[in-house]
Amino acid sequence: MTARIGVVTFPGTLDDRDAARAVRLAGAEPVSLFHAEPDLKDVDAIVLPGGFSYGDYLRAGAISRFSPITEKIVDAANGGMPVLGICNGFQVLTEVHLLPGSMIKNEHLHFICRDQTLRVENADTDWTREYEDGQDIIVPLKNQDGQYVADEHTLDELEAEGRVAFRYVGWNPNGSRRDIAGITNARGNVVGLMPHPEHAVERGFGPDSTEEGRAGTDGLTFFTSAISSLLANA
Amino acid sequence: MATIVVHVMPKPEILDPQGKAVGAALPRLGFDQFAGVRQGKRFELTVDGEVTDEVLAKAREAAETMLSNPVIEDVVSVAVEEN
Numbered sequence: 001m002t003a004r005i006g007v008v009t010f011p012g013t014l015d016d017r018d019a020a021r022a023v024r025l026a027g028a029e030p031v032s033l034f035h036a037e038p039d040l041k042d043v044d045a046i047v048l049p050g051g052f053s054y055g056d057y058l059r060a061g062a063i064s065r066f067s068p069i070t071e072k073i074v075d076a077a078n079g080g081m082p083v084l085g086i087c088n089g090f091q092v093l094t095e096v097h098l099l100p101g102s103m104i105k106n107e108h109l110h111f112i113c114r115d116q117t118l119r120v121e122n123a124d125t126d127w128t129r130e131y132e133d134g135q136d137i138i139v140p141l142k143n144q145d146g147q148y149v150a151d152e153h154t155l156d157e158l159e160a161e162g163r164v165a166f167r168y169v170g171w172n173p174n175g176s177r178r179d180i181a182g183i184t185n186a187r188g189n190v191v192g193l194m195p196h197p198e199h200a201v202e203r204g205f206g207p208d209s210t211e212e213g214r215a216g217t218d219g220l221t222f223f224t225s226a227i228s229s230l231l232a233n234a
Numbered sequence: 235m236a237t238i239v240v241h242v243m244p245k246p247e248i249l250d251p252q253g254k255a256v257g258a259a260l261p262r263l264g265f266d267q268f269a270g271v272r273q274g275k276r277f278e279l280t281v282d283g284e285v286t287d288e289v290l291a292k293a294r295e296a297a298e299t300m301l302s303n304p305v306i307e308d309v310v311s312v313a314v315e316e317n
Contacts, residue, residue: 102305
Protein backbone atom coordinates (compact mmCIF):
# COMPACT_ATOMS: atom_id res chain seq x y z
CA MET A 1 0.00 0.00 0.00
CA THR A 2 1.29 3.45 -0.87
CA ALA A 3 0.18 6.05 1.65
CA ARG A 4 -1.85 8.93 0.22
CA ILE A 5 -0.91 12.24 1.79
CA GLY A 6 -3.05 15.28 0.95
CA VAL A 7 -1.53 18.72 0.48
CA VAL A 8 -4.02 21.58 0.84
CA THR A 9 -3.97 24.66 -1.38
CA PHE A 10 -5.68 27.81 -0.08
CA PRO A 11 -5.67 31.08 -2.05
CA GLY A 12 -2.21 32.45 -1.24
CA THR A 13 -0.57 29.15 -0.31
CA LEU A 14 3.02 29.13 -1.58
CA ASP A 15 4.67 25.89 -0.53
CA ASP A 16 2.16 23.30 -1.71
CA ARG A 17 4.41 22.10 -4.55
CA ASP A 18 7.39 21.75 -2.22
CA ALA A 19 5.26 19.87 0.30
CA ALA A 20 3.98 17.54 -2.42
CA ARG A 21 7.57 16.94 -3.54
CA ALA A 22 8.59 16.11 0.02
CA VAL A 23 5.72 13.62 0.26
CA ARG A 24 6.83 11.99 -3.00
CA LEU A 25 10.52 11.83 -2.01
CA ALA A 26 9.49 10.19 1.27
CA GLY A 27 7.76 7.42 -0.67
CA ALA A 28 4.09 8.40 -0.42
CA GLU A 29 1.65 9.61 -3.05
CA PRO A 30 0.90 13.34 -2.84
CA VAL A 31 -2.76 14.24 -3.40
CA SER A 32 -3.76 17.84 -4.12
CA LEU A 33 -6.64 19.13 -1.99
CA PHE A 34 -8.33 22.42 -2.83
CA HIS A 35 -9.80 24.83 -0.30
CA ALA A 36 -13.13 25.20 -2.12
CA GLU A 37 -13.88 21.47 -2.37
CA PRO A 38 -14.96 19.79 0.88
CA ASP A 39 -13.50 16.45 -0.29
CA LEU A 40 -10.51 14.77 1.34
CA LYS A 41 -10.16 12.29 -1.57
CA ASP A 42 -9.55 9.30 0.75
CA VAL A 43 -6.16 10.56 1.91
CA ASP A 44 -4.43 8.95 4.90
CA ALA A 45 -2.75 12.11 6.18
CA ILE A 46 -2.80 15.86 5.46
CA VAL A 47 -0.20 18.62 5.17
CA LEU A 48 -1.23 22.28 5.51
CA PRO A 49 1.66 24.07 3.79
CA GLY A 50 3.07 27.54 4.26
CA GLY A 51 2.39 30.79 2.48
CA PHE A 52 0.04 33.68 3.06
CA SER A 53 -3.45 32.22 2.80
CA TYR A 54 -5.97 34.93 1.95
CA GLY A 55 -3.11 37.42 2.06
CA ASP A 56 -2.92 36.91 5.85
CA TYR A 57 -5.71 39.49 5.99
CA LEU A 58 -7.39 39.82 9.40
CA ARG A 59 -4.79 37.55 11.06
CA ALA A 60 -2.38 34.95 9.68
CA GLY A 61 -4.42 31.83 8.86
CA ALA A 62 -7.68 33.31 10.14
CA ILE A 63 -9.79 33.24 7.00
CA SER A 64 -8.70 29.72 5.97
CA ARG A 65 -10.68 28.55 8.98
CA PHE A 66 -13.86 29.27 7.03
CA SER A 67 -12.86 27.43 3.82
CA PRO A 68 -15.18 24.56 2.83
CA ILE A 69 -12.41 21.95 3.23
CA THR A 70 -11.34 23.08 6.69
CA GLU A 71 -14.26 21.55 8.56
CA LYS A 72 -13.47 18.17 6.96
CA ILE A 73 -9.83 18.49 8.03
CA VAL A 74 -10.84 19.29 11.62
CA ASP A 75 -13.15 16.25 11.73
CA ALA A 76 -10.42 14.01 10.29
CA ALA A 77 -7.85 15.35 12.77
CA ASN A 78 -10.23 14.76 15.68
CA GLY A 79 -10.69 11.23 14.35
CA GLY A 80 -6.93 10.62 14.58
CA MET A 81 -5.69 11.34 11.06
CA PRO A 82 -2.09 12.66 11.00
CA VAL A 83 -2.17 16.39 10.17
CA LEU A 84 0.94 18.58 9.83
CA GLY A 85 0.75 22.38 9.71
CA ILE A 86 3.86 24.19 8.48
CA CYS A 87 4.24 27.97 9.02
CA ASN A 88 0.95 29.40 7.72
CA GLY A 89 -0.48 25.89 8.11
CA PHE A 90 0.49 26.00 11.82
CA GLN A 91 -1.30 29.35 12.07
CA VAL A 92 -4.40 27.77 10.51
CA LEU A 93 -4.26 24.89 13.06
CA THR A 94 -4.27 27.40 15.93
CA GLU A 95 -7.11 29.41 14.39
CA VAL A 96 -9.27 26.25 14.19
CA HIS A 97 -8.25 25.37 17.78
CA LEU A 98 -6.68 22.03 16.90
CA LEU A 99 -3.57 23.43 18.59
CA PRO A 100 -3.45 26.01 21.42
CA GLY A 101 -1.88 29.46 21.34
CA SER A 102 -1.33 31.78 18.41
CA MET A 103 1.34 33.52 16.36
CA ILE A 104 1.94 37.27 16.38
CA LYS A 105 4.40 39.46 14.51
CA ASN A 106 8.09 38.69 15.09
CA GLU A 107 9.46 40.54 18.11
CA HIS A 108 11.97 42.40 15.91
CA LEU A 109 9.28 43.07 13.23
CA HIS A 110 11.48 41.81 10.38
CA PHE A 111 10.72 39.09 7.90
CA ILE A 112 13.34 36.45 8.55
CA CYS A 113 14.80 33.75 6.31
CA ARG A 114 17.60 31.51 7.57
CA ASP A 115 18.72 27.95 8.22
CA GLN A 116 17.50 27.21 11.72
CA THR A 117 18.58 24.58 14.21
CA LEU A 118 15.72 22.92 16.10
CA ARG A 119 15.72 20.38 18.90
CA VAL A 120 13.24 17.53 18.61
CA GLU A 121 11.60 17.56 22.04
CA ASN A 122 9.00 14.89 21.35
CA ALA A 123 9.90 12.00 19.04
CA ASP A 124 6.65 10.22 19.80
CA THR A 125 4.24 12.01 17.45
CA ASP A 126 2.97 10.77 14.10
CA TRP A 127 5.29 13.26 12.37
CA THR A 128 8.44 12.78 14.50
CA ARG A 129 8.65 9.08 15.39
CA GLU A 130 11.73 8.47 13.22
CA TYR A 131 13.71 11.18 15.03
CA GLU A 132 15.44 10.65 18.37
CA ASP A 133 14.36 12.63 21.43
CA GLY A 134 16.79 15.52 21.81
CA GLN A 135 18.08 15.29 18.22
CA ASP A 136 19.14 18.58 16.62
CA ILE A 137 18.01 19.18 13.04
CA ILE A 138 18.50 22.04 10.57
CA VAL A 139 15.63 23.24 8.38
CA PRO A 140 14.87 26.61 6.74
CA LEU A 141 12.79 29.19 8.61
CA LYS A 142 11.03 32.07 6.84
CA ASN A 143 8.28 34.16 8.34
CA GLN A 144 7.05 37.51 9.55
CA ASP A 145 4.37 36.38 12.01
CA GLY A 146 6.28 33.64 13.76
CA GLN A 147 6.24 34.63 17.41
CA TYR A 148 4.45 31.83 19.26
CA VAL A 149 2.38 33.10 22.20
CA ALA A 150 0.01 31.49 24.71
CA ASP A 151 -0.92 32.26 28.31
CA GLU A 152 1.35 30.92 31.07
CA HIS A 153 -1.14 28.23 32.10
CA THR A 154 -1.27 26.85 28.55
CA LEU A 155 2.53 26.97 28.25
CA ASP A 156 2.93 25.10 31.56
CA GLU A 157 0.42 22.51 30.39
CA LEU A 158 2.24 22.02 27.07
CA GLU A 159 5.55 21.54 28.90
CA ALA A 160 4.07 19.17 31.51
CA GLU A 161 2.41 16.99 28.87
CA GLY A 162 5.48 16.87 26.62
CA ARG A 163 3.60 18.67 23.89
CA VAL A 164 6.41 21.04 22.94
CA ALA A 165 7.54 19.13 19.85
CA PHE A 166 10.38 21.45 18.70
CA ARG A 167 12.43 24.20 20.30
CA TYR A 168 14.73 26.76 18.68
CA VAL A 169 18.39 26.10 19.49
CA GLY A 170 21.17 28.69 19.59
CA TRP A 171 18.98 31.67 18.85
CA ASN A 172 15.27 32.37 19.21
CA PRO A 173 14.50 33.96 15.82
CA ASN A 174 11.15 35.60 16.58
CA GLY A 175 10.62 35.96 20.34
CA SER A 176 8.50 32.82 20.67
CA ARG A 177 7.58 31.98 24.27
CA ARG A 178 9.97 29.46 25.81
CA ASP A 179 11.78 29.07 22.44
CA ILE A 180 8.86 27.02 21.11
CA ALA A 181 9.12 26.25 17.38
CA GLY A 182 6.40 23.61 17.18
CA ILE A 183 3.80 21.79 19.26
CA THR A 184 1.59 18.71 19.10
CA ASN A 185 -1.90 17.84 20.31
CA ALA A 186 -2.26 15.34 23.18
CA ARG A 187 -2.85 12.42 20.83
CA GLY A 188 0.27 13.19 18.76
CA ASN A 189 -1.44 13.14 15.38
CA VAL A 190 -1.66 16.93 14.89
CA VAL A 191 1.68 18.76 14.76
CA GLY A 192 2.37 22.39 13.86
CA LEU A 193 5.65 24.27 13.49
CA MET A 194 6.88 27.54 12.01
CA PRO A 195 10.08 26.29 10.26
CA HIS A 196 9.88 24.45 6.93
CA PRO A 197 10.90 20.77 6.89
CA GLU A 198 9.61 20.42 3.30
CA HIS A 199 12.51 22.62 2.12
CA ALA A 200 15.11 20.20 3.50
CA VAL A 201 14.35 16.93 1.76
CA GLU A 202 16.77 16.57 -1.17
CA ARG A 203 20.56 16.85 -1.49
CA GLY A 204 21.50 19.90 -3.53
CA PHE A 205 18.37 21.81 -2.53
CA GLY A 206 18.49 21.78 1.27
CA PRO A 207 19.88 24.14 3.92
CA ASP A 208 23.22 25.66 3.00
CA SER A 209 24.75 25.41 6.45
CA THR A 210 26.03 21.88 5.96
CA GLU A 211 29.54 20.63 5.16
CA GLU A 212 28.76 20.05 1.51
CA GLY A 213 26.43 23.05 1.16
CA ARG A 214 22.72 22.66 0.44
CA ALA A 215 23.01 19.03 1.42
CA GLY A 216 20.67 19.03 4.44
CA THR A 217 17.77 16.60 4.30
CA ASP A 218 16.74 16.65 7.95
CA GLY A 219 13.16 17.57 7.05
CA LEU A 220 12.45 14.38 5.12
CA THR A 221 12.02 12.46 8.38
CA PHE A 222 8.72 14.30 9.06
CA PHE A 223 7.24 12.65 6.02
CA THR A 224 8.80 9.19 6.45
CA SER A 225 7.61 9.33 10.08
CA ALA A 226 4.03 9.92 8.90
CA ILE A 227 4.27 6.96 6.52
CA SER A 228 5.57 4.64 9.23
CA SER A 229 2.85 5.91 11.62
CA LEU A 230 0.22 5.03 9.04
CA LEU A 231 1.71 1.55 8.59
CA ALA A 232 1.89 1.03 12.37
CA ASN A 233 -1.75 2.06 12.80
CA ALA A 234 -3.02 0.12 9.79
CA MET B 235 -27.64 53.16 6.37
CA ALA B 236 -25.77 52.70 9.64
CA THR B 237 -22.32 51.58 10.63
CA ILE B 238 -21.34 49.30 13.47
CA VAL B 239 -17.81 49.99 14.65
CA VAL B 240 -15.79 47.19 16.23
CA HIS B 241 -12.54 47.89 18.06
CA VAL B 242 -10.09 45.06 18.69
CA MET B 243 -6.88 45.44 20.72
CA PRO B 244 -4.02 43.08 21.56
CA LYS B 245 -4.45 41.68 25.08
CA PRO B 246 -2.57 43.71 27.72
CA GLU B 247 -0.32 40.74 28.59
CA ILE B 248 0.57 40.14 24.93
CA LEU B 249 3.53 42.15 23.68
CA ASP B 250 2.52 44.40 20.81
CA PRO B 251 5.55 44.55 18.48
CA GLN B 252 3.85 47.00 16.10
CA GLY B 253 2.84 49.42 18.86
CA LYS B 254 6.32 49.15 20.33
CA ALA B 255 7.91 50.07 16.99
CA VAL B 256 5.60 53.05 16.56
CA GLY B 257 6.30 54.09 20.15
CA ALA B 258 10.05 53.98 19.52
CA ALA B 259 9.73 56.09 16.35
CA LEU B 260 7.60 58.91 17.80
CA PRO B 261 10.40 60.62 19.81
CA ARG B 262 12.58 60.68 16.68
CA LEU B 263 10.05 63.09 15.18
CA GLY B 264 9.89 65.14 18.34
CA PHE B 265 6.78 63.51 19.78
CA ASP B 266 8.28 62.80 23.18
CA GLN B 267 5.11 63.32 25.23
CA PHE B 268 3.95 59.71 25.01
CA ALA B 269 5.05 56.93 27.33
CA GLY B 270 3.78 54.08 25.15
CA VAL B 271 1.77 53.03 22.10
CA ARG B 272 -0.46 50.04 21.52
CA GLN B 273 -1.86 49.38 18.06
CA GLY B 274 -5.24 47.78 17.45
CA LYS B 275 -7.83 47.35 14.71
CA ARG B 276 -11.05 49.15 13.78
CA PHE B 277 -13.69 47.38 11.68
CA GLU B 278 -16.66 49.23 10.15
CA LEU B 279 -19.62 46.96 9.44
CA THR B 280 -22.20 48.75 7.32
CA VAL B 281 -25.84 47.77 7.60
CA ASP B 282 -28.62 48.43 5.09
CA GLY B 283 -31.49 49.80 7.16
CA GLU B 284 -31.86 49.84 10.89
CA VAL B 285 -29.50 48.28 13.41
CA THR B 286 -31.85 46.10 15.43
CA ASP B 287 -30.85 44.34 18.66
CA GLU B 288 -30.56 41.18 16.61
CA VAL B 289 -28.13 42.76 14.13
CA LEU B 290 -26.07 44.19 16.95
CA ALA B 291 -25.98 40.79 18.65
CA LYS B 292 -24.73 39.25 15.39
CA ALA B 293 -22.05 41.94 15.15
CA ARG B 294 -20.91 41.07 18.68
CA GLU B 295 -20.82 37.39 17.76
CA ALA B 296 -18.78 38.13 14.61
CA ALA B 297 -16.41 40.28 16.66
CA GLU B 298 -15.85 37.52 19.22
CA THR B 299 -15.59 34.59 16.80
CA MET B 300 -13.95 35.98 13.66
CA LEU B 301 -12.77 39.57 13.88
CA SER B 302 -10.71 38.79 16.97
CA ASN B 303 -8.73 35.82 18.22
CA PRO B 304 -9.42 35.51 21.98
CA VAL B 305 -5.98 33.99 22.53
CA ILE B 306 -4.22 37.24 21.64
CA GLU B 307 -6.90 39.94 21.34
CA ASP B 308 -9.81 41.56 23.20
CA VAL B 309 -12.93 43.06 21.64
CA VAL B 310 -12.91 46.51 23.26
CA SER B 311 -16.20 47.82 21.88
CA VAL B 312 -19.03 47.12 19.46
CA ALA B 313 -21.07 50.28 18.92
CA VAL B 314 -23.47 51.81 16.41
CA GLU B 315 -22.36 54.99 14.63
CA GLU B 316 -25.33 56.76 13.00
CA ASN B 317 -24.56 58.37 9.63
